[in-house]
Amino acid sequence: MIRYIVRRLLWVLVTLLLITFLTYLIFFVMPPVHPEVIFAGKQPTPELVAEVRRQFGLDKPVVIQYALFVKRIFLGDEYGWPGLGFSFNTRSALKPIIYERFLITLQLALGAAVLWLVVGVPIGILSALRPRSILDRLAMGFALFGVSTPVFFLGPVMLYVFWFKLGWLPGSGFYSIAKYGVGTWFVHMIMPWSVLALAFAAFYARMTRGNLIEVMGEDYIRTARAKGLPERTVVAKHGLRASLTPVVTMLGLDLGGLLGGALITETVFNLQGLGNYAVQSVFSGDLYAILDVTIIAAFAVTLANLIVDIVYAFLDPRVRYT
C-alpha cells in the first residue's frame, strides 16, 4: 500500500514536470505572442528587445529557463514561496494575483458542485427507482439536454431571460463577500453556479441512475429484501451506499478539473477567476501567468486522481496494487 502511494506520488511529480514542460514548449519556444517585443514598446529595436529579453530571463536556452522555473517553484523566488514569478505586463509578483483568482474559482466550483449534487443525485435516484416512468423519462430528457447545452449559450440565454427581461437577477460580474456582503455575492453567483452546474447535474443524474439500477439488481439487495427489510431501508442502506461510491470518485475528479479555472463560465459571467486570467494571459503573452495556472490546474487534477485512487483502494478491496 505504502509502496503504491509512493509510486503514485512519484507519478504525480513526473506528470507535473511533463505538463509544465509541454506548457513551456508551447508558450515559450513557439510563443503566440512575443512579450519582449510588446514591452520594448513603439520602437522595438533589436537592442531594446534583447534588453527586455534579458530582464525577463528569456535570453537563456529553454532548458535552462525551464530548470530555473522548476527550481523557483520548489525553492521560492524573490517574491516568496512557491516561486510563481512575475507578470510581464504589470511587473509585479504573480503569487498574490493567482491566490486571489484561485479563491474566486474555488467559490464558483464549490458552489456549483453543491448545486449539481443536490440536483443531480436525487434526480438520478428517483429515476432509478421508477425506471421508464414519466418521471424517469422527463429526468433523463433533462439530463440529455443538460449535457448538450454548452455554457456559452446557456449563460447568455439566462442573462437575457433573468437579468434583461425579467430583472429577477443581477447581471454578470463578481461581487466579493468582503466588499459587497453575502447577499450581493450570492445573487450574483446564482447564474454562474447554475450554468456551470447544469451539465454536471445532468451527468451525475445519469450516472447515479445507471449505478443504482445496476446495484438494485445485485444478489445482496435481493437478500436484503428477502429478509423483510422495508424498501426505504434497502435503498438507503444498501443500494445508495454502493451506487454512490463512483459518484464520490467523480466528484473529486470534477472538482480537481474545475480548480484550474472554469474558463468559459468565467468568461461569460466576467468572473476574475483563474481560467479567465489564463485566457487573458495567453492573448497578452504573460508567459509565467500561463505557466502558473497550468501548474495549478494540472496539480489539482493529478492530485484529485491520486486521492480518488487511494480512497477507492480503501473502499474496494478488490483493487490490487502492482
Place this chain on the structure above:
Amino acid sequence: MGQVRDEEIGEPVAALGAAEPTSTIIGRTPWQIFWMRFRKDRVAVGAGVFLIALALLAITAPLIAHDLVHHDPNALFRDTLDEIGLPTVGPSAEFWFGVDTSGRDVFVRTIYGARTSLLVALLSTGFAVVLGILLGSLAGYLGGWVDTVVSRAIDLTLSLPVLLFSIGIAATCSITAEGCLGGLIQPGISLVTAIIALFTWPYIGRIVRGQVLTIRNKEFIEAARAMGAGTGRILLRDVLPNLAAPIIVYGTLIIPSNILFEAALSFLGVGIPPTTPSWGRMISDAARGQLYTVAWWMLFFPGMALVLTTLAFNLVGDGLRDALDPRTQVSG
C-alpha cells in the same frame, strides 16, 4: 486513473462507461439484432432522421442560400442596420432568422454553420478514432513498454488543461499564413480538427486498449498466433472486428462533445476563420456587448441549432449503445 473531464466543452457521455471496459459484444447475428433493437427506439430513430435532414441541409446550403433565399452567407445587407450598426430586422419573410450586426442573413449563416460543425466534428472524431484504435490496440496487444508509454500518454493528455492548451496552440499556429509545424497545420478548419483530435483520441484509445486486453488471451487469438499470424494481421483480422461495436458507440458519443469543442474554440475567437460561418462564433458575436438585448435572434437561432444537433447525436449514441450492448436492456 479515473476519467478526467473538461468542464464546459462537454465531455463524451461515453465517459460513463469508459472508466472500466465493458464486456465485449459478440452477437450471433449481431447486425440484425442491433438493427431490430435500434429501430424500436423511436427517440433515437427520430434523432437520426433529424441528423440526416441536417446533413442534407448542410450539403445543400449553397443551393438553398443562392436559389431559395437569394442571400449568400457573406452578403452584406447594410440597409438593414441603423446608423450605429445595430441590426433592425428580426425574423421576417425576407430574413427568416433576422440579420446580424454586419447585415448578414442569420438563417443562411446558421445552415452554413452546420457544414462547419459537422465537418470539423466528423473529421476530428475520425482522426481521434483512427489514432485511438492504432495506439490503443498496440498498447493492449503488445503490452510492456509500449503499453506503459501509451497509457501514460493517455493519462497525461487527459490531465492537461485542454481549452487553455488549445487556445495556445491555435494562437501560435494562426499568426502567419504558413501555420505551424512547417506548414503541416494550416490555420482554419484543419488546425481546429487537429487540435480536437489531439485531445480526444485518448478516450477511444483507453477503451480500445481495455477491450484488446480482455480478448488478447481468448482462444481464437491464441489459435491465430499458433498458426503463425503476425501481430499486424492478428490485430486487423481478429482483434479489430470484435471492437467494432464499442468503437461505433463511443465514436458516436464523442461527436457531440467535439461539436461543442469546436463551438467553444470559435466562441473564444480562435480556430475557424472569421468569415466562415460557425455557430460558436455566431453565439459569441451575439453575447458580446450585450447585443442579444437588441437582437435576440443572433443568439437564439445558432444556439438552438447547436443544442439540437448535440442533443440528436447524444440520443443516437445512446440508442446505439442500448442496441449494441445487451447489458443495458435491463436498465433500458
Place this chain on the structure above:
Amino acid sequence: MKRYVVLVGLLASLALVATACGGGGGPTETGPTGATGGIPTGGILREETTDFGFTNAFDPTGEYLGTAWAIYGNFLLRGLVSYPWLPGEKGGNEPVPDLATDLGEVSADGLTITFTLKDGVMWQPPLNRPVTSQDVAFAFQRINTKSLIAQYGNYYCGTIVGMDCEGKSQEDPIEGIETPDDKTIIFHLERPTGDFLYRLAQPAAAPIPPEVAGCFDKAGEYGRYVMSNGPYMLLGSDELDISSCDTLEPIKGYDPDKFMYVVRNPNYDQATDENRKNYIDGWSYVINTNLDDIYNRVLNGEIDLAHGAPPAAILQQYLTNPDLQDNLKTNSGDRTWYLTMNLIVPPFDDIHVRKAANFVVDKAAMLQATGGPTTGEIATTIEPPTVLPDLADYDPYPSPNHAGDVEAAKAEMAQSKYDKNGDGVCDDPVCDNVLMINRNYEPWTEYTPILTENFKQIGINLKVRELDVSTAYTTIQTMSNLIPIAANAGWGKDYASPFGFDYFLFSTAGLSCEGAVNYSNIGLDEELAKECGDEVYEAWKAATDNGRNPLPNVDADMEACVAKPFGPEYNACWADLDRKIMEEIVPWVPYRWGSQNTVLADTVVAWEYDQSAGWTAYSRTAVNNGLTMDEVAQV
C-alpha cells in the same frame, strides 16, 4: 477602453496647434446637470476600466499610454512645462509653465535654454522636500539609461548634448544638463530645436526623486513607487519607508491588476499652480473586466465616468434618450485608423492595386460598424484636419457617400499586372488567400466581413487573422512575416505635429527587421532587406525587379520639410508630402479619424477634455457625490 497612443512626433507649430483642434462635439465647462458658477469641491471621482493597459508598468520614464499621461499630468507630475488641461480650441495643446517660472530663456543661437524653478513646489510625504533642478536632471539620466527602455529617447538623444540613450547607469550625469543651483537648470542642445518645449512637456521629462527611483534600474519597476510633486498622490504612498532601498514596499493604493487610488497631496500649494483646479478630493480607478457592467454602472450612477465608446446596445440609449445625450462626450482623438498595405508583398506590390483598394473600401460602412458618427469621421488622407488643417478638403479617392467606388477601383485594377484580361478583377493566383491581420475584438471584428466583401469585388480574396491587439502589432512589425495587408493599425499623436504623424511611419527610420512601424516598407533598401532574412530579400527582389526599380523613398522630402520655418510654409510642405504619399506611394487606406468618447454620470458637475493626452482633464473635473476615499477605496 484600452488605447495606445502609438507614436512619436517632433517639431510642432504653435500656430497650428492653437487653431487646429476643433473636431468632434464641443465639450463644455459645465457638466450634465448644468451647474454653473461655483463648482463644488470634494467628492471622489469614480472611474472603471476593463484593463489599465499600461505599456511600461506605469514607470513615467517609459510609459506611453495616453491614460497614464493624463494621470501623471493632472495628478502626480509637474514638469518644467506642461499643458493647461483644456481641449484643443482652448489651447490644450500649448505648453505652459508649470514647475518652471516661465517658458525658459533661449540663447541667441538657440542652443542653450535656461529654466528657473518655482518656489514652494514640494515632493509629497515622506520626501517632504522642495523639488530641485537635480530631480529634473535625474529624469533625463533615467531616459538615457538603456536598461530602463525609455520610449521617447529619440526626443532627447542626439538633441541634448551628451545624451545617446546608451547609458549604463542612471547615476551618470549628462554633459549637456547643468544644475548650477537647486533652482536653475540649463540645457545645452546639439542644434536649435523649435519644439523643445513640447519635448519637455512629456511626462518622462518631469522630475523624479533619486531617493526612490534610484533603487530601480529595470524597465517598469518604478511604476509601483511613483512619487508625486503634483496636487494628488497615490493612496498610501506617504507611508513609504524610504530609509533604504530594501525597505521600499509597493504603494498600496496601486495594484496593477485591480485599482489605482489617488488622494490629495498635503504638500501641494495651489498658489504655485494656475492650471489645475483640483476640485475632487480623490480619484478611484478600478478594473472591472465586464465592459457592459461598467457602462451600466455609469447609467446607474454607481460610478461617475468611463472612457471610450460604449457597446452599441448601450450607445443606442445615449443617442436616443434625450436625458442622456449630454452625458456622452465626443472629442477629437487626433488619430487616424487605416489599412496598411505592404509594398513588397503581392498583390500590393503594384501601385494600381493599392489605388484600387483605396477606391473599393466602403468607409461609410466601416464608420457605421464602429458605432456611427460619435466614433469619428471618415478619413480621406493620412493626417486628421485637427493636426494638419491644410488637408481638410483633400480626398484623392472620392466615392459617393464614401461608400466605395467599384468602377473606379476596377479601372485601377485593370491597369495592374495582376489583371491580365483587363476586366478590373484580379485574375492572378496571388489574389487568392491574401492574409489580412486584424484585431480580435469589436469594432475590428465588424470590419472583417465588410473588407472581405469589398475586396472580393476586385478579385482579391482576403484570408483574415484576428489577433489580440499587441500580437497584431508585433505580427505586422516583424518584417519577415511579410503581411500583405492589415486592418489593426492606428496612429495617434504624441503632440500635434504633422512631423509626428509621418516621420516613423514612412521614413526609413521606421524600418527594422523586428520592430518596423513603417509597416509598408517604404524606402526598404537591399542592405536591410538582406539583413532581415532570405524571405524578405526574395520579396524585395521580386518587388523591385532585382533592385532595378527601387522602392519609393521620402526621407529627403521629410528632411526638406523639417528645415522649413514654422508657419504656413511648414504646414504646406507637409501637406504636399502627404499628397505625394497618398497619390504616388499609396501605402494606406485611411478610413477613420477617431474621436475620444467619454460617458458621464449625473454626478459629474464639471468636466473638461484634455487635448494633450486625449483624455479627461481630471484636474478640471468636479463631482457632487460627496464621497470620501475611505468610503470608496477597497485596499
